[in-house]
Amino acid sequence: MTQDFRLPDLGEGLPEAELVQWLVAVGDTVALNQTIAEVETAKAVVELPSPHAGTVTALHAEPGDVIEVGSVLITFDTGGDDASSSSPLGTSATSAASAEEPAAAPAVETERAEPNLVGYGAAPRSAGRPQRRARAGAPARTRSDTAVLEAAPHDAISVDAMDVAEARVERPRSTPPVRAFAKQLGIDLALVEAGGASGIITRADVEAYAERVGLAGAAVATPAETAGIPDTAEALAPARTPGERTTRTPIRGVRRMTADAMVRSAFTAPHVTTFLTVDVTATSELIASLKADRALQDHRIGVMAVAAKAVCLALGRHPGLNSKWDDEAGEIVEHHYVNLGIAAATGRGLVVPNIRDAQELTLVELADAIRALAETARAGKTAPADMMGGTFSITNVGVFGVDAGTPIINPGEAGILALGAVRRQPWEHHGEIALRDVMTLALSFDHRLVDGEQGSRFLVEVADVLREPGRAMLLR
Secondary structure: EEEEEEEOOOOOOOEEEEEEEEOOOOEEEEEOOOOEEEEEEOOOEEEOOOOOOEEEEEEEOOOEEEEEEOOOEEEEEEOOOOOOOOOOOOOOOOOOOOOOOOOOOOOOOHHHHOOOOOOOOOOOOEEEEOOOOOOOOOOOOHHHHHHHHHHHOOOOOOOOOHHHHHHHHOOOOEEEEHHHHHHHHHHOOHHHOOOOOOOOHHHHHHHHHHOOOOOOHHHOOOOOOOOOOOEEEEEEEOOOOOOOHHHOOOOOOHHHHHHHHHHHHHHOOEEEEEEHHHHHHHHHHHHHHHHHHHHHOOOOHHHHHHHHHHHHHHHHHHHHEEEEEEEEOOOOEEEEOOEEEEEEEOOOOEEEOOOOOOOOOOHHHHHHHHHHHHHHHHHHOOHHHHHHOOOOEEEHHHHHHHOOOOOOOOOOOOOOEEEEOOEEEEHHHHEEEEEEEEEEEEEEEEOOOOOOOHHHHHHHHHHHHHHHHHHHHHOO
């Protein structure tokens, strides 16, 4: 039986999405809940799980196409008849293998299961990779054949056939430059283990694997050799034709959402920005001592994490900065928790996912959360739900070498703190001039919710913790 899968409402109330890439092709046999495509909405890149088990018979869109919610995206042959086939939501599944296929062809999942469509929960990552339909007359490929093919690009690697089969159960998660780098080395990413908490394979993970299997001296490219490998932004940029004087790129996806949100915020909330330059030498010394602690070597604790902790402490004492102006209800909503937004620049635009209940986390836990959040954002895998419900945000413009800026408040929040670059410069210290680590903080706040005194006191309290981290022990 033929079943169409229409683009579902992705749980955001958005009318359309752009197809980023197909993860299956016509002729592939897929399992229930197996990831079949990636689509980009105005908020994030989302993986679509299959609501049916069967064989792909038609793809109704190409990468780059904008698809309306409700439009047919893909068609399956689920096998059987109306009485035995899966329902429109895919509550059951049957094998789609034809009689002409070899008996050794892999069977798809047949047990009854409720599909995890976007908006109904995360899709399980246990489904196998798509299996190509065997050509007529072609011999079935055995597991040992697959192992030989996998090991062929790098004979130095000795891999058991069972290990290869098990490693390919999940589609590896990585970024375009990492995939290009792995391809350059002839390494299958399915064999590489992600070292970070996010589960995303990084270049360092690939290099570590290459060194472990004996490829380190053979093909690990130098920065000059990898200059042609695009980063995330370059990979998403349109190709330039020689001689063209302009390039036009459609405004959509995350870029449009960011622009709409910033315009709405700038012309709705009356912004006020206040600046404060602070001596953060004690924070720099604290960070250096934590990095030297062998027990904390797996945690990257930096000024961002210390600032996040300071913000959480200060928000508890200045709740106006952790409030929301509800125009429809005619109310000011004061939050008794902190969902701390962390602005992350990606190739697709600026996203601000948030750390839930950040006020409950220790400094180390905040550092880990910020790192995982940033890695996920750069890979374009931030879930839409992770960018909703923020109460206050931080942006670190210092990583770009910028001293200060005027940040725009994230819609629905009362304030945002920008961290400038930490610079070593002459500064007054105990009545003398000394070289100190200095940075500038910039706080933008909604003047409907926060007046100048409240905003200034909040900023000073955050600065006090950065100036003397031990003061955090005195705050509640």
